[in-house]
Amino acid sequence: MLLSGYFITIINYLGLQYPLGPQLDVPAPIEGHVKPHLEQFEPWVPPGAMPDPGDPDSEPIKCDYRAMVADGYLPSRPEGNHEWIPHKDDPNLQYNITTDYDTRTPIGTTREYHITVTESDVQVWDGRKIRSRPLADGRYPGPWIQACWGDKLKITVHNNLTEVKNGTAIHFHGLRLLNSNLVDGVPGVTQCPVAPGDSYTYIFNATQYGTSWYHSHYSLQYSDGLLGPLTIHGPTSARxxxxxxxxxxxxxxxxxxxxxxxxxxxxxxxxxxxxxxxxxxxxxxxxxxxxxxxxxxxxxxxxxxxxxxxxxxxxxxxxxxxxxxxxxxxxxxxxxxxxxxxxxxxxxxxxxxxxxxxxxxxxxxxxxxxxxxxxxxxxxxxxxxxxxxxxxxxSSGNETSPPVPETSPMNYTIECKDMVHYKPMVQWTVPAIPQLGDGSVYDIIDTTLSVWQWDLTKDTNSAPDDKVWSWKILKDHARVDYKKPSVDHVDELEPDTWDHTAVIDSKPIKDGEDVWNYMLIVGGRAEKQVGGGIVVPPAYHPIHLHGHDFVVLKNSSTPYQGYGSLEDLQLDNPLRRDTVLLPNNGYLVIAWKSDNPGVWALHCHIAWHASDGLALQIVEGREKLKKQLDLENISNLSPDEAFLAQQYQTTCSNWGIWQDNRIGELNDANSTERFQDDSGI
Ligand SMILES: [Cu+2]
The missing domain is CATH 2.60.40.420 (Cupredoxins -  blue copper proteins)
Structure with missing residues (x-):
């Protein structure tokens, strides 16, 4: 049975703060003010919400900020698109389009979704029949996950794949997942895959708002259709x-x-x-x-x-x-x-x-x-x-189908480049890249893409000795171990010491201080090719970072020319996003703040390239991350954190049994198939 509906439970009674994520900075109530009545603030349908057309039982979601009334907030459907939650006394405390959502998050409700991953029946997307695709609730796109800014989401993924023998894991693309690395959904990095028959609950706070999507991060599974839209409703910059x-x-x-x-x-x-x-x-x-x-x-x-x-x-x-x-x-x-x-x-x-x-x-x-x-x-x-x-x-409502348009395209080119002329509403100013030593060297993570031949790991007895193409962004391609995810051995996960994980260290997190990481990503340059790598063929790469929005200080389509190319950076309200298009033969300078403990993937979002190894892992806030998995001191964890730590262990033990069985099946059948023939992500 497909669990396509959603269930809303309100567990945030008045004054209860989230166990995860930022604490709200609100003053104590002022004596003598008339307290607003809770009944005035019924949950309201946000302007962007509508039923999921793929689910006949669905209704528009409602935002519920009644937990904030005791702190002087007046949550009802906002009048203007810039507004979200007014405050009765202090306009500086209201939530609106200019609120720095990196540091302040409203307190919404808890919203539960269930997604069942199944092999599909016959699907007809482009007119031709296909079948047996791994899909969320058996449909494409999968169910529309909607929430309000500040909600806590609890999304349980059930792996019902039986015919296609695969694990799964769902990634919530672009969400910051503050202090919640264990729900980033990257198998071999933040969790073991969810074995067939098993489930995994992703719990996190929606600290941002806007448009995104969720998708499987288990190898190439999203390319087969395991994905769906994800919207966090919030204020907008226009009506x-x-x-x-x-x-x-x-x-x-x-x-x-x-x-x-x-x-x-x-x-x-x-x-x-x-x-x-x-x-x-x-x-x-x-x-x-x-x-x-x-x-x-x-x-x-x-x-x-x-x-x-x-x-x-x-x-x-x-x-x-x-x-x-x-x-x-x-x-x-x-x-x-x-x-x-x-x-x-x-x-x-x-x-x-x-x-x-x-x-x-x-x-x-x-x-x-x-x-x-x-x-x-x-x-x-x-x-x-x-x-x-x-x-x-x-549509006039009288016709059943539209006439064939006879229109011409607007005047634009279809060249491949990112959009670079926009200004974020919440403005950031980024310090210049620090210089080291005598000032001739920048403090920047220096990476270059390259293409190599890769000896595939022989993880089944009859697998042939294959050399295949692989991409690298560091000196090795990424290849994760599904049975031993990175989060569980961060002490071993030193840059250059752990085979095939392609790891870098983040700068340390310092409470109360912005610590910036700068990264140069060069699309290819001949002088950097060493030890058998080849000059990179022309290609664009959409580069995606998990757990952070990054700023794009430079997006250049001209070749990188050494440190002189690091001038003219856009430091004042730079472009900001979570996926940026690296131009063909060009380079990117990006930066992000150390503020979110975890092991976060950075990878190309061309699915082939990610599977080919074009990924790295950023280890950030090791000590804080280790505490999130420390079952011996579980009393130090919030109830949600304790649940996630225990779930991590049970998911891995279930997966370990399943993977060993599956490899045994392949060996018994003298299959030439590998169990894992790619990076795994
Ligand atoms: Cu790529």
Whole structure:
């Protein structure tokens, strides 16, 4: 049975603080004030909430901040889009679009979701039938997880995969997961995979708000469809009237990514994607025009629209003929509104936009929604499919389907590059990169991408001796051990001492002080190739960091030229997000604060590349992380932390048994299949 509904339980009674995450800084109530009545503050539907169209039983969620009334907050549905929770006395204490959400989080409710991972029945996404995909609740995209800023989420994932013998683990992309590394969902890094028949509950506070998605981080599993939209409702930098269901953009292949991966490993040729999907719609080779995505709108209304690139191997350029959109959020960062006629999304990136439906077009008009695979950074070879995979339809309500649009694209290019002209609403100022010694060396983590041949580990008896392609960002490619995740042996996890984990140390966390890590990521340079590595072929890489938003101090498409290239950094309110597109032959300078204990992955979000080893792990706040797993001193942990520490152990013991059995099965069958033929993430 699929547990697709959600259950809301209120456990935050008045005054109870979260056991995880930041404490709210509020003054004691002032004597003599009339206390507001709790009944005045019924939970309210946030402006962006709507039922999940894939779940007929779902209703819009309601935000519930009644736990904050005792502290002088007046939580009711906000009047303006900038507002969220007013305070009765002190405007400085209110929560709104300018609140520094890194340091202050409202207290919402606890929201529970259950996701059952099953093999699907027959699915028809682009017109052609596929089956046996690992999907959340058996559907694609998976159930829409929605919450309000400050809510505690408890998401239980049940692994019911029986036919496809696989573990699973779900990652909540871009969420900071403050002090909650054990719910980052990266097998071999923050947890053992969830064995078939087992479950795992992810508990964390939503300290940010905006648009994101969740997906499996178990090898290539998300490429097969195990993903869904995730929205944290909060204030916005511009007004809208109504929400639309998010658009999950993807590339699609009728064969499983686990089959296609052999092509990637032994290429060229490299794997081909076959169709463009908008949610579960597309038209393979133009043969299924009735299967395109249709978005009805009414003239004059302003719609909130969330765009998510969930692709395996494709950067998209999104545009709607005859329309501009106003961008208000980039990844999980609210930005000052700006108008554009197209949006560029690398894998893993999201854009929250406002679409204003025109008043000057007659009812029944239709316009193409275009999702161009960007030039030079997509998985379609030799050429990309038709970009016209969606229709914006000014529906009069009298017709059952839209007319075929006869519109032309707006004026933009489809070149592969990041969007770099935006300003976060909550402004950060970043100190310049410190210089070391005589000032000739910068204090920066210096990395370069390179391509190597990799001797695959022989983890089953009959596995052949294979050499395959691999990517590195440090001196070794990443390869995690599912039975021994990194969080459980941080003392051994020194840079350069632990085989194949590709590890770096974060600067130490200092309470009350901003400590910045700077990182240079170079897309390839000949003089750095050592010991058999080859000059990197031209490629773009969407680089994603877990557990942090990072700032992009420089995003350059010209080759790196040594330390002179580290000048002209954007330090004043720089670009900020969780996934950035490294330009072909260019370089990135990013920075993030040490403030979140854990082992956090940084990796390319092209699924093939992550499997090929293009990942590293950042070890941050070792001592604090060790305490989160210390069952001998469990009384020092909050109830949620204690639950997670115990769950960690039981998940690993269940997984260990399952993995040994599975390898035994492969050996008994003299299978030439490996158990783990990639990085694992
Ligand atoms: Cu890549």
């Amino acid at each position: 809208y009237d109504e929400p639309l269901y998010p658009l999950v953009l993807s590339d699609h292949n009728h064969r499983s990514a686990f089959q296609e991966y052999y092509i990637e490993q032994f290429g060229p040729p490299f794997p081909n994607q076959e169709s463009i999907l908008i949610n579960d719609h597309g038209s393979f080779a133009g043969q299924f025009p009735d299967n395109q995505y249709t978005q009805p709108v009414q003239g004059g209304k302003r719609y909130s629209l969330m765009l998510i690139n969930a692709a395996t191997d494709t950067t998209f350029v999104f545009g709607i003929d005859g329309h501009t959109v106003t961008v208000i959020g980039i990844d999980l960062v609210a930005v000052q509104p700006f108008e554009t006629n197209h949006v560029r999304l690398g894998n893993g990136q999201r854009y929250h936009v406002i679409l204003e439906a025109r008043e000057d077009v007659p009812d029944g008009s239709s316009f193409w929604i275009r999702t161009y695979p960007a030039e030079g950074c997509n998985g379609f070879r030799p050429r990309a499919p038709d970009a016209r995979q969606g229709i914006l339809w000014y």
